[in-house]
Amino acid sequence: MESMKLTDVNAMGWTAEMFGGRAKRLFDGPDGSHLDYVYFEANAAWDRTDPGKGPHYHTYHEWAYCLSGHFVIYEFVHPRQVEGELVHFREGTFMSRPAYSLHAGQGHPRAAFRQGPCVLLNYEEGPSEVLLAGPDNVPPDVVDWPDNFIRQSATSLEWEADPDLDGVSMKWLREDPIGGFRAKLRYVPGGWEAPQDKRAGFHGRALRFAYVLAGGMALVVDGERREVRADWFIEQPPGTVWAWDRGAASGTGCMWLEVTYASGCALSGEKVEDPQPAGARAG
Numbered sequence: 001m002e003s004m005k006l007t008d009v010n011a012m013g014w015t016a017e018m019f020g021g022r023a024k025r026l027f028d029g030p031d032g033s034h035l036d037y038v039y040f041e042a043n044a045a046w047d048r049t050d051p052g053k054g055p056h057y058h059t060y061h062e063w064a065y066c067l068s069g070h071f072v073i074y075e076f077v078h079p080r081q082v083e084g085e086l087v088h089f090r091e092g093t094f095m096s097r098p099a100y101s102l103h104a105g106q107g108h109p110r111a112a113f114r115q116g117p118c119v120l121l122n123y124e125e126g127p128s129e130v131l132l133a134g135p136d137n138v139p140p141d142v143v144d145w146p147d148n149f150i151r152q153s154a155t156s157l158e159w160e161a162d163p164d165l166d167g168v169s170m171k172w173l174r175e176d177p178i179g180g181f182r183a184k185l186r187y188v189p190g191g192w193e194a195p196q197d198k199r200a201g202f203h204g205r206a207l208r209f210a211y212v213l214a215g216g217m218a219l220v221v222d223g224e225r226r227e228v229r230a231d232w233f234i235e236q237p238p239g240t241v242w243a244w245d246r247g248a249a250s251g252t253g254c255m256w257l258e259v260t261y262a263s264g265c266a267l268s269g270e271k272v273e274d275p276q277p278a279g280a281r282a283g
């Protein structure tokens with residue numbers, strides 16, 4: 001039976017080029033969906049003055065979390081808009097970009113904000129594609145240019161108690177009940193013990209990703225105790241059990257990003273289900 005997968009991202013090699021930088025592919029799903037750990041250098045990518053890198057959109061939803069460094073993106077409400085609005089990504093910035101949301105890279109050569117070096121988690125629900133749009137190229141079939149959802153989690157979001165798990169704090173980044181998508185930061189303090197009834201659980205249909213941001217915690221996979229620390233990636237496919245170790249699951253405290261798809265590897269229109277106790281798993 002399939003199990004939850006744990007990966008030490010720092011131990012992985014670079015596997016691809018992306019955004020003018022290097023990437024490690026953390027997840028390869030159907031229909032071109034993919035999650036990457038991306039590093040790009042200052043000024044390396046997304047210069048909107050470069051041919052083919054101006055305002056563009058995708059036909060799928062994508063999300064990203066800035067792990068460190070910083071960079072800039074310009075957001076547009078319509079292809080006829082020329083300058084757009086500057087959004088500064090820095091550590092803790094989370095974005096959930098709907099399909100057809102229009103964006104471009106850094107601005108004119110004299111602009112105050114330039115691309116910095118950055119480490120980014122980026123998930124695209126389809127094969128990477130760039131569809132350009134602008135004042136001279138307004139795609140007639142696109143009826144809406146939706147806004148990007150941005151949360152500045154490190155600077156503006158307060159921690160609050162997670163109602164789904166005693167003793168856990170969270171920052172709620174995105175809840176899309178129509179698409180079937182959820183993103184949270186979660187934090188457990190040192191010495192935290194998982195509640196008995198929620199220590200081990202699974203989803204029947206949902207796919208969950210977690211990325212450890214700081215500290216560490218102990219999980220149990222196939223009966224074996226496994227420590228995950230900062231820059232470990234966790235993939236929990238449907239039907240597989242997420243279990244914390246008995247007793248104190250974290251000695252130092254642990255903060256992680258958690259993203260859940262209700263079904264499949266893209267927005268599905270289904271509702272994100274609650275986890276069920278592992279004892280309820282068939283087989």
Ligand SMILES: [Fe+2]
Nearest residue numbers: 056057058103
């Ligand atoms: Fe893009």
